[in-house]
Amino acid sequence: MSVHDATLLRKIKEHKRWMEKYTIQRESLRLNSWDFYLVFYSKFNKHAGFAVFSPQEDAPQEFYEKAFDLFPLIVNTRSKINTYVAERTRISMDMFTGIAHVVNKLKASLPLTAEEQQIYEKIEMNIEKILQFQNELKQLMAEYKKNYMPVRQYTEEDVMNLVEVLAAFDYYIYNQSILDYENTEHLMLVKDHLHNNSQLRSLTTRKENNYLNWFTSKEQKEKLAKDIESIRLVEKDKQYDREEHIKTAKQVIIEEQLKANEALKKESRFPVFV
Numbered sequence: 001m002s003v004h005d006a007t008l009l010r011k012i013k014e015h016k017r018w019m020e021k022y023t024i025q026r027e028s029l030r031l032n033s034w035d036f037y038l039v040f041y042s043k044f045n046k047h048a049g050f051a052v053f054s055p056q057e058d059a060p061q062e063f064y065e066k067a068f069d070l071f072p073l074i075v076n077t078r079s080k081i082n083t084y085v086a087e088r089t090r091i092s093m094d095m096f097t098g099i100a101h102v103v104n105k106l107k108a109s110l111p112l113t114a115e116e117q118q119i120y121e122k123i124e125m126n127i128e129k130i131l132q133f134q135n136e137l138k139q140l141m142a143e144y145k146k147n148y149m150p151v152r153q154y155t156e157e158d159v160m161n162l163v164e165v166l167a168a169f170d171y172y173i174y175n176q177s178i179l180d181y182e183n184t185e186h187l188m189l190v191k192d193h194l195h196n197n198s199q200l201r202s203l204t205t206r207k208e209n210n211y212l213n214w215f216t217s218k219e220q221k222e223k224l225a226k227d228i229e230s231i232r233l234v235e236k237d238k239q240y241d242r243e244e245h246i247k248t249a250k251q252v253i254i255e256e257q258l259k260a261n262e263a264l265k266k267e268s269r270f271p272v273f274v
Contacts, residue, residue: 008055012039015051015269019043027074028153029067034059035153036067038075041269051269064271070159072264073257077166081144085169089141093134098211099187100127105203106193116189123186126179137172140165160250167249170233171242177231180215181224187216 012022025038034054041048052067100123107120144165151158191212194201204212214220233249234240240248265273 005055007057008037008053011053011055011270012051015039016041017043017048020048025071025075026152027078029070029074029159030153030155031063031066034063036064036071038067038071049267049269053270061271066156068265068268068271069258069261070154070156072261073159073163073254074154076257077162077253078148081141081166081169082149085137085166085173086141088169088173089134089138091134093131095211095214096127096130098208099183099215100124102204102208102212103127103190106190106200109200109203110193119186119189123183123190126183126186130176130179133172133176137169137176140168140172160254163253164246164250166253167233167246168242170231170249171245174228174231174234174245177224177228181221181228184215184221184224187212191216 012024016022020041020043023040023042025040027038029036034056036052036054036059038050038052040050052064052071054064054067103120103123107117110116112120148162148165154162194204194209194212201209233252234245235248
């Protein structure tokens with residue numbers, strides 16, 4: 001908080017109800033020359049409401065409304081990156097490298113038709129791209145931790161940049177899922193080749209066979225399809241390069257949050273929306 005702490009605390013307490021506690025969000029906003037803080041109220045450890053306050057008495061209503069729209073973007077974007085995205089960066093790639101190893105061994109041992117050769121190469125290309133995306137995902141997370149996690153006061157531009165980082169994470173995660181889903185179909189050929197040739201089966205380990213069974217299972221394919229739909233921020237069946245994907249996803253994230261903010265207005269103790 002700033003030198004205006006006393007004024008800020010007075011405003012917070014004026015809107016606090018009986019038996020309630022309050023928590024001031026660590027991240028604040030700086031819009032033009034005005035500071036804004038997000039405050040959560042709770043009663044018996046249950047959410048009871050929230051408010052946005054400025055320590056400055058002359059902060060205009062329009063900037064209160066702007067802060068109201070921006071705070072959910074800060075909170076929800078940081079939360080998604082710190083949980084879901086962070087979890088994705090920790091996923092082991094052993095299963096993918098194991099499958100690549102199987103494909104490579106079979107490709108060197110089988111008299112493949114031109115069509116089969118193409119499928120095997122497609123599997124390898126998809127896995128190579130998935131591994132590349134994972135490395136880039138980790139690099140972006142390292143940049144986020146260095147440049148965004150320490151931020152405690154945001155401008156509107158900072159918030160837009162934060163959302164853009166989430167859109168970039170989405171580019172990698174979404175395309176990894178698409179490539180993974182494609183491989184569930186292609187790997188059926190590999191599974192058939194192993195099933196029909198006992199000598200080939202001796203080339204693979206039990207762990208590699210388990211990987212193959214997992215990737216080609218009906219449950220995994222259905223799960224991937226649901227995951228893709230649940231995280232999709234871009235148009236289905238349309239090809240986007242990285243820049244186009246980030247631009248589109250960023251716009252969708254902002255639009256969806258602004259729409260969700262309409263319901264949040266009913267909970268706002270300050271500013272009050274008529």
